Amino acid sequence: QHGRVKVKTTAQQEEEKRKEREKKLQIYVAARDACFTKRKDGVFDDEALQLTQQLLSSNPDFATLWNYRREILLHLETVRNQDEVQKIYEAELSFLESCLKVNPKSYGSWHHRGWVSARLPRPDWARELSLCDRCLSLDDRNFHCWDYRRMVVKMSGVPVKQELDFTDRLIGSNFSNYSSWHYRSTLLPLLHPQAPDTPSQCGNPPPSASPQTHFHRVCEEQLLKEYELVQNAFFTDPNDQSAWFYYRWLLGRAERDEMISCVYVSREEERVAVAFSRPVNAQSVGLLLILDGQPQRVEWQSVHPHFKNSPVWICSLPPGTISDVANEHNLTVHWTEKHSHRDCALYTGRSESWCRDTATDLELFRSELSVEKTSVLQSELQSVRQLQELEPLNKWCLLTIILLMRALDPLGYEKETLAHFQTLKDVDSMRSAYYSDLCSKFMIENTILKMEYAEVRVFSISDRKLTTLCHLDQLLLVTHINLSSNQLQQLPPQFAMLQCLEVRIGTLFFLLFFINLNSEISTLADLQPLASCPKLKRLDLRGNPITQTTNAEAELAGLLPSVTDLLL
Amino acid sequence: LSKCVVTCFQEYTLSEYLRMSGIYWGLTVMDLMGQLQRMNRQEIIDFIKACQHECGGISASIGHDPHLLYTLSAVQILCLYDSLDAIDVEKVVDYVKGLQQEDGSFAGDKWGEIDTRFSFCAVATLALLGKMDTINVDKAVEFVLSCMNFDGGFGCRPGSESHAGQIYCCTGFLSLTGQLHQLNADLLGWWLCERQLPSGGLNGRPEKLPDVCYSWWVLASLKIIGRIHWIDKAKLRRFILACQDEETGGFADRPGDMVDPFHTLFGVAGLSLLGDEQIKAVNPVLCMPEDVLQRIGLQPDLLS
Numbered sequence: 093q094h095g096r097v098k099v100k101t102t103a104q105q106e107e108e109k110r111k112e113r114e115k116k117l118q119i120y121v122a123a124r125d126a127c128f129t130k131r132k133d134g135v136f137d138d139e140a141l142q143l144t145q146q147l148l149s150s151n152p153d154f155a156t157l158w159n160y161r162r163e164i165l166l167h168l169e170t171v172r173n174q175d176e177v178q179k180i181y182e183a184e185l186s187f188l189e190s191c192l193k194v195n196p197k198s199y200g201s202w203h204h205r206g207w208v209s210a211r212l213p214r215p216d217w218a219r220e221l222s223l224c225d226r227c228l229s230l231d232d233r234n235f236h237c238w239d240y241r242r243m244v245v246k247m248s249g250v251p252v253k254q255e256l257d258f259t260d261r262l263i264g265s266n267f268s269n270y271s272s273w274h275y276r277s278t279l280l281p282l283l284h285p286q287a288p289d290t291p292s293q294c295g296n297p298p299p300s301a302s303p304q305t306h307f308h309r310v311c312e313e314q315l316l317k318e319y320e321l322v323q324n325a326f327f328t329d330p331n332d333q334s335a336w337f338y339y340r341w342l343l344g345r346a347e348r349d350e351m352i353s354c355v356y357v358s359r360e361e362e363r364v365a366v367a368f369s370r371p372v373n374a375q376s377v378g379l380l381l382i383l384d385g386q387p388q389r390v391e392w393q394s395v396h397p398h399f400k401n402s403p404v405w406i407c408s409l410p411p412g413t414i415s416d417v418a419n420e421h422n423l424t425v426h427w428t429e430k431h432s433h434r435d436c437a438l439y440t441g442r443s444e445s446w447c448r449d450t451a452t453d454l455e456l457f458r459s460e461l462s463v464e465k466t467s468v469l470q471s472e473l474q475s476v477r478q479l480q481e482l483e484p485l486n487k488w489c490l491l492t493i494i495l496l497m498r499a500l501d502p503l504g505y506e507k508e509t510l511a512h513f514q515t516l517k518d519v520d521s522m523r524s525a526y527y528s529d530l531c532s533k534f535m536i537e538n539t540i541l542k543m544e545y546a547e548v549r550v551f552s553i554s555d556r557k558l559t560t561l562c563h564l565d566q567l568l569l570v571t572h573i574n575l576s577s578n579q580l581q582q583l584p585p586q587f588a589m590l591q592c593l594e595v596r597i598g599t600l601f602f603l604l605f606f607i608n609l610n611s612e613i614s615t616l617a618d619l620q621p622l623a624s625c626p627k628l629k630r631l632d633l634r635g636n637p638i639t640q641t642t643n644a645e646a647e648l649a650g651l652l653p654s655v656t657d658l659l660l
Numbered sequence: 661l662s663k664c665v666v667t668c669f670q671e672y673t674l675s676e677y678l679r680m681s682g683i684y685w686g687l688t689v690m691d692l693m694g695q696l697q698r699m700n701r702q703e704i705i706d707f708i709k710a711c712q713h714e715c716g717g718i719s720a721s722i723g724h725d726p727h728l729l730y731t732l733s734a735v736q737i738l739c740l741y742d743s744l745d746a747i748d749v750e751k752v753v754d755y756v757k758g759l760q761q762e763d764g765s766f767a768g769d770k771w772g773e774i775d776t777r778f779s780f781c782a783v784a785t786l787a788l789l790g791k792m793d794t795i796n797v798d799k800a801v802e803f804v805l806s807c808m809n810f811d812g813g814f815g816c817r818p819g820s821e822s823h824a825g826q827i828y829c830c831t832g833f834l835s836l837t838g839q840l841h842q843l844n845a846d847l848l849g850w851w852l853c854e855r856q857l858p859s860g861g862l863n864g865r866p867e868k869l870p871d872v873c874y875s876w877w878v879l880a881s882l883k884i885i886g887r888i889h890w891i892d893k894a895k896l897r898r899f900i901l902a903c904q905d906e907e908t909g910g911f912a913d914r915p916g917d918m919v920d921p922f923h924t925l926f927g928v929a930g931l932s933l934l935g936d937e938q939i940k941a942v943n944p945v946l947c948m949p950e951d952v953l954q955r956i957g958l959q960p961d962l963l964s
Contacts, residue, residue, distance in 0.1 A: 155769075
């Protein structure tokens with residue numbers, strides 16, 4: 093029922109049409125009832141094939157009729173010899189071809205074709221592949237046909253290389269072909285996988301790889317060829333999004349290993365916090381805590397009840413185990429499922445301790461782009477900048493430049509990045525909120541990098557027009573945070589990951605508060621995530637509209653009992 | 661609009677192969693508009709009863725074969741009417757459970773068509789019945805994740821191209837199974853917000869025409885992953901309203917086209933997600949009024 097234009101009609105036309113429809117409907121109902129009766133009576137004959145064929149040619153979504161046909165065909169398999177069965181199924185394929193010509197997007201017809209092909213005594217997969225070629229030449233975006241093609245390829249063992257060549261041909265005749273680019277993204281890692289442990293070398297394709305193994309890994313040699321192909325595409329038509337989506341994928345293929353990224357222990361609170369490289373459910377992944385050689389029976393808790401899967405988990409140690417400052421303790425947390433562990437020593441006289449890989453160690457925020465050689469990325473940046481000179485307001489180009497700059501030198505290019513974001517918001521205003529959030533994410537990443545280079549536990553990001561907070565799992569050790577003068581509308585529950593937070597400053601509901609949050613109670617409740625920061629003592633909310641709320645102080649004291657120093 | 665929905669129920673012989681879903685679309689529109697009482701409750705419940713088969717599955721209409729698509733629609737309708745006891749719930753659960761394959765995927769019916777749409781139908785049906793634990797959820801999740809693509813989206817089967825309708829099914833599936841953290845929400849959200857065209861309407865895949873039903877698939881997906889603000893809501897609202905037919909009140913896929921209950925529901929539900937106050941709040945995962953889900957006690961996860 094898509095794309096049918098509504099036409100104005102006169103009463104007479106309407107009446108004629110109604111009569112015609114009624115006649116057609118009578119024929120339809122008679123055929124349908126005949127089919128249903130035959131099926132009920134267990135009749136599986138040629139006439140039933142005729143009747144269902146008649147109905148399905150104009151109504152291929154009538155799934156029950158396909159089912160009836162399959163029952164008839166299965167019955168015929170038992171009473172006819174193999175040559176006859178072959179003929180019957182070949183006739184079925186011809187019938188299906190005529191159905192697909194009329195309606196190339198019917199789920200029922202395509203599924204039935206796959207079913208028939210799989211039951212054919214002597215299948216002709218070459219014929220099926222050429223049918224796909226023809227169908228895709230009429231509509232190169234028909235996803236039913238693409239899916240059928242993938243089935244044919246799988247069933248008949250068409251070499252991956254041959255399919256990649258096929259996408260070369262399609263892309264060569266029309267760059268703007270998202271389906272072909274998509275297909276390449278599944279084929280490349282199969283044909284040119286990155287050899288394990290040697291990130292830049294090309295390995296041999298594994299004999300039985302499925303598209304999802306090593307999904308993001310393509311060897312470097314092939315990547316360079318792909319960069320060239322995709323550049324040809326976006327230089328030819330810089331506004332075609334297909335090539336840009338594909339390019340962003342090519343650039344951003346690195347994935348983080350699964351590991352314990354940080355273990356933190358607080359003596360006075362007798363509490364351990366563990367951070368992971370991705371959200372997990374610590375209650376089910378087999379997390380084991382060893383204290384001074386003794387396995388501990390502890391209960392792992394997510395930092396916020398809202399998160400069943402969280403990157404940060406905490407547990408309380410039995411009272412008295414580590415409270416004596418004269419004692420030294422050694423902790424190990426094992427993630428048994430991933431064979432990963434991390435040690436942490438709490439020395440005599442120390443009130444807390446931690447052990448971790450920093451974001452700078454891990455090149456964490458570059459890895460959204462690749463671990464590619466700098467020289468390669470530099471030359472990619474150069475090419476895209478050339479295009480930008482010709483197309484200064486092309487949003488795809490601007491966004492790609494930002495991404496490349498971040499992969500190369502996020503802090504060095506910060507100023508330029510901000511300027512490009514401003515242009516992006518102007519030329520693509522429909523998506524300005526996306527660009528604001530992305531820019532906020534990058535500014536937060538830069539602030540984390542700066543904090544880690546400075547080796548401090550103070551996260552200060554004021555007056556940067558932040559619209560969202562992210563990467564809060566990276567702030568587990570932060571003691572002081574300053575978010576003043578931004579455009580944040582709310583604190584996300586992830587704020588609870590700041591387990592060491594002592595002081596928070598800043599205007600939260602600046603600007604947007606007035607538009608979106610007019611209920612005073614809900615605004616106070618929006619501070620709820622802070623209740624999960626156990627050490628928070630000092631909170632500076634000066635300049636926030638919620639300070640105007642009656643009883644703000646009393647209500648905040650109830651909400652955040654640990655805060656002793658509240659500035660309103 | 662309400663009149664249009666009533667009219668639609670009188671001319672439907674040719675589409676009887678999807679009647680159960682047609683009823684769900686129509687009734688959900690009526691409930692969202694606060695007009696559910698105008699429909700014939702008993703007649704509909706009797707019809708659903710008559711559509712349940714010995715195997716437990718429910719068909720689109722009488723004489724048709726049972727299928728997960730219509731089993732979900734029927735369960736959704738019965739939830740609107742708070743009448744789940746009209747059918748044999750245990751048998752429905754067995755039917756859904758029996759369609760799970762070894763790799764975790766779900767067939768739509770006994771003929772074996774595999775599609776992530778059916779994974780969604782299965783978990784949505786079971787969630788509404790409070791019986792999620794009867795299937796192998798881990799395996800089901802594994803299969804859906806194996807359909808994730810280079811652009812963060814999902815297709816029908818492993819290797820299939822991303823499509824907004826499938827993305828809705830898969831994000832909804834991951835919400836109901838508590839696995840939304842497995843998504844690359846920033847990447848997927850970017851692809852989704854790029855569906856908005858200069859007309860304000862949304863398409864379902866790159867380089868395609870806008871369509872009102874995608875204002876639902878895309879918008880609901882964005883809502884589920886906490887990024888609905890990444891599109892221009894005012895422009896989308898204007899596009900959806902331009903698709904409403906002045907004579908009948910129903911909605912078409914695009915301005916000037918024929919209206920139908922499918923696009924009418926997704927137009928109205930889209931307006932609800934955009935915050936229209938004349939319409940009840942709709943749940944982005946199940947496309948049902950929030951008050952109905954509150955009654956059931958079902959609150960699917962959403963990313964913040």
